[in-house]
Amino acid sequence: MKQLICSLALFVIVFSFVDAQNYNAAIGARFGSPLSVSFKKFINDAHAVEAYVGFRNFSTYNWFTVSGAYQVHKDIDSIDGLQWYYGLGGSAYFWSFDFEFLGDRSVGTTFGIQGYLGLDYKLENIPVSLTVDWVPTFFVNGFGSGFGGGYGALGIRYVIGE
Numbered sequence: 001m002k003q004l005i006c007s008l009a010l011f012v013i014v015f016s017f018v019d020a021q022n023y024n025a026a027i028g029a030r031f032g033s034p035l036s037v038s039f040k041k042f043i044n045d046a047h048a049v050e051a052y053v054g055f056r057n058f059s060t061y062n063w064f065t066v067s068g069a070y071q072v073h074k075d076i077d078s079i080d081g082l083q084w085y086y087g088l089g090g091s092a093y094f095w096s097f098d099f100e101f102l103g104d105r106s107v108g109t110t111f112g113i114q115g116y117l118g119l120d121y122k123l124e125n126i127p128v129s130l131t132v133d134w135v136p137t138f139f140v141n142g143f144g145s146g147f148g149g150g151y152g153a154l155g156i157r158y159v160i161g162e
Helices: 002-017
Strands: 025-033 035-042 047-057 061-075 082-099 104-122 128-134 137-139 146-148 152-160
Touching: 025 047, 025 128, 035 061, 035 152, 047 082, 061 104
Parallel strands: none
Antiparallel strands: 025 035, 025 152, 035 047, 047 061, 061 082, 082 104, 104 128, 104 137, 128 152, 137 146
């Protein structure tokens, strides 16, 4: 796990010196499943990396996730600043279930392979990027093994460098 996080951080740092078409980088929030803090960095005009950490809490279970993605962006020519994107990524989910009424508590780690399909809109004259995406996930182990199609988010990020 530490190697994955260090590799992702190194990848982002190495490619942080290349300029992007609509904006260079952005930091903000993803409002969805899970609620996350996100950093997105373009490595050239059409390719970006995104890393985010999130948390989800319900009455009987909660989970924390670390995710990273590689995304390919394509312009939608009819609207300035609007791009669609697709990509591939991975996540680690650290979860716990607490069924007090049964006296049962379970904890574990699950890994997921993720697809990305979304829209990214950079507001004109305002350093803000808005996104919406769908993130279907295949869980390779642990609780929730199998396909999960209910993931994605609405994002709002502050643009760092244009």
